[in-house]
Every structure is written in structure tokens, then in C-alpha cells.
Amino acid sequence: MPALSFEITAEDPTTHARVGRVTTPHGAFDTPAFMPVGTQGTVKGLTPDQVRSTSAQIILGNTYHLMLRPGSDLIARHGGLQEWTRWQGPMLTDSGGFQVFSLAEMNKITDEGVRFKSHLDGAMIDLPPERSMQVQHELGADIMMAFDDCPPASNQFDGDESAYVERVRVANERTLRWLERCIKTHHDSERDQQQALFPIVQGGTDLDQRDWCIDRVCSFDSPGYAIGGVAVGEGPDEIKRVVEHTAPKLPVDKPRYLMGVGYERDIVAAVRAGVDMFDCVLPTRNGRKGYAFTPRGVVKLRNASHKADGGPIDAGCDCEACAGGYSRSYLHHLFKAGEMLGSNLVSLHNLRHFQRLMLDIRAAIAHNAWSSLARDWPVAGLG
Numbered sequence: 001m002p003a004l005s006f007e008i009t010a011e012d013p014t015t016h017a018r019v020g021r022v023t024t025p026h027g028a029f030d031t032p033a034f035m036p037v038g039t040q041g042t043v044k045g046l047t048p049d050q051v052r053s054t055s056a057q058i059i060l061g062n063t064y065h066l067m068l069r070p071g072s073d074l075i076a077r078h079g080g081l082q083e084w085t086r087w088q089g090p091m092l093t094d095s096g097g098f099q100v101f102s103l104a105e106m107n108k109i110t111d112e113g114v115r116f117k118s119h120l121d122g123a124m125i126d127l128p129p130e131r132s133m134q135v136q137h138e139l140g141a142d143i144m145m146a147f148d149d150c151p152p153a154s155n156q157f158d159g160d161e162s163a164y165v166e167r168v169r170v171a172n173e174r175t176l177r178w179l180e181r182c183i184k185t186h187h188d189s190e191r192d193q194q195q196a197l198f199p200i201v202q203g204g205t206d207l208d209q210r211d212w213c214i215d216r217v218c219s220f221d222s223p224g225y226a227i228g229g230v231a232v233g234e235g236p237d238e239i240k241r242v243v244e245h246t247a248p249k250l251p252v253d254k255p256r257y258l259m260g261v262g263y264e265r266d267i268v269a270a271v272r273a274g275v276d277m278f279d280c281v282l283p284t285r286n287g288r289k290g291y292a293f294t295p296r297g298v299v300k301l302r303n304a305s306h307k308a309d310g311g312p313i314d315a316g317c318d319c320e321a322c323a324g325g326y327s328r329s330y331l332h333h334l335f336k337a338g339e340m341l342g343s344n345l346v347s348l349h350n351l352r353h354f355q356r357l358m359l360d361i362r363a364a365i366a367h368n369a370w371s372s373l374a375r376d377w378p379v380a381g382l383g
Helices: 048-053 063-068 072-077 081-085 097-103 129-139 161-188 207-217 236-249 264-273 282-287 328-336 340-367 370-376
Strands: 005-011 018-024 027-031 033-038 059-061 091-093 107-109 114-117 124-127 143-145 196-198 225-227 256-258 277-280 291-294 297-300
Touching: 005 340, 018 340, 027 033, 027 340, 033 282, 033 340, 048 340, 063 072, 063 097, 063 129, 072 129, 081 091, 097 107, 097 114, 124 129, 129 143, 129 161, 161 196, 161 207, 207 236, 225 236, 236 256, 236 264, 264 340, 282 291, 282 340, 291 340, 328 340, 340 370
Parallel strands: 033 059, 033 277, 059 091, 091 143, 143 196, 225 256, 256 277
Antiparallel strands: 005 018, 018 027, 107 114, 114 124, 291 297
């Protein structure tokens, strides 16, 4: 049996959207799917049972952080990431590349790999594609990502369009060379039946470069494919333009994963372009700040207007915070008092918010009910 299988169960007649089911060694999940992010082996502040209560079926772990602390070899000795964290469902790990480029105090990129300074202790660490594969093998997630070169957004080049185009070209070529090394390392490890390796399409906002990368990445018969480099500083219009161009060109019979995109309008637009999988830190990161997502926009619970509000965050939500009777007034107090329960409850609500959105998206595809989605989810941008 392959490490991953994908079945399309419904298709929308007017868009590229589809409903499907991905099956892995640790269970199955429905698509379109939103994956909560467990950066350091935990969806911050929540137990696995709490995450499951939101209807999340798959979560993401972070190779960069877990490689540095506590080390993937330790996690392997404890049975892998799922056993160690007590999340017994499907899991995906990223390659570590994006964090190296965005978080490391110093990094040097060559065709061999990346050398960077650890943000924990300043140690110099080499991360070539082979090491990324080794770490992800030791973590043991069902889906692992190829090591790629993710170029910065075009707005980081001070208007120098030629410099941006050249950086994207170099990143594309390096991504392909690194992909070949990732595939060889993965195949040589004989873990093809336990873990699925997804390559990543880069190309920035240059559609010609996207096409170049699509053609070459898709020449490899992989269990699934990802779209990278569209959550590094672009606005929603640019994200939509790139995803609508890229997603329909990826193999139709394999799951398509849009990395790091998490606002509702971006998710809905990408689903309609044919994307099946999403992840983002927004639900928990914003939850810890007291920002609660609702179908009609964000509620900022620290604001004084909520101090005496006896209503829930969202009367239509069935999460523990809303259905459990926790008022905006009480949540406002928790944040003002610095009590961690506030972050926990709002993070839980936000995760359920995105899972409710995915449930309604799947229903809209299966029953051609986009008008209902537009009515019930104004933030989705369909109105």
C-alpha cells in the first residue's frame, strides 16, 4: 500500500473546487482541510483532545524548531512525533526551509544547502536537503515536505524588479536540484510506504516562473504537490492571482496544498481554484492576542466595548467557549488580568471557526451552495 491515497468524492461544476479524502497510515482526513499548526510539538496552549474537539483531523509540526529542540533523534526514540505528542491522527511536517530563511539570525544559502545560526544558542548548523529528509524521517509524520528555496516577496527588493526576477529564477533552479536530492534520500531510506513526500512549486508572483517550476516539479510522480512562496508578504489580490494560475495546473488526481495561507477570503478563493489543504498559525497566534474570528469579522476582546457584554463571541458557534457560556465580558477580564484561560478559550474558538468554515465549504461544493456560503460567511468575500 502507498503511504498516501486520495479520493475525490465531489466536484463543483462551476469552479475547480472538489471534496476529497486523504488516507494515511495514521488515519484519514477530509478535504478541503485546514491544518492547525503545532510548531514545537503542540498546538500552543491546547491538548490534543481539545484540538480534536474542533473537528481538526490533521495537524502540522515544524521541522526547524523540533530539530533544534529537543532534537528529532530523541523524538524518534519515543516512537515519533504522533506518539510523543499524543496526537494519534495524521500529521504533516514542513521542511524547515522557510524558518531558516525567515527566523535565523544569519543564514548562507548555497547549492549545497543552508548554513544558519541557531536562535537558541548561536550554534552554526548546516541544513542540506538530505538532513531535512533525515529529520522528517525521524519525526515520522505521514506527509513530509521537500526542502526548497523560498524567495522573499517582491516588496523586499526596493522596486528593483530585475533583482527580484533573478532571485526567483535562482530559487526555482535550486528548488529543483534540492528536490532531486530529497527524492533520492527518501527512496534510499525505504520509507516510501510510511511517509509521503510532497514537492513544492515556487516562482514568486512571476507567472512565467511559476509555469517553469510547475512543469519540472510535476515531472516527478509524487503523492501530492504544494504551492509555496505566496504567504511571505503579498496582498490578497496577488495571492489570488498566483493561486488561480497555479493550482489548476497541478495534477488533478493528487492533493494540492497551499502553504501558510489562512485568512477566510484567501482559503475560499484557493478552494475554488482547486486547492485541497491549508495551514496557518493565525487561529492560535491571534487567539493569544484576544482576537476572535467570526463569520462577520474579527472581535477584539481586549477592547473596552466588551467589558460588560454578556453575549458569547459568536452565537452561532458550538465551541467550548461559545456554547459553554463564556461571555465576552469574562473573556475581556481574562485578557486584562493576564490569565492564560483567555488565550486557551479564544484559540479553541478560532480553531473551531476555521473547521466550521471548511465544513461549510465542503457542503457548498457538494451541493453547489455557494450562495449559502456567501450569506453565512461574509468574511469569505463571495458577496
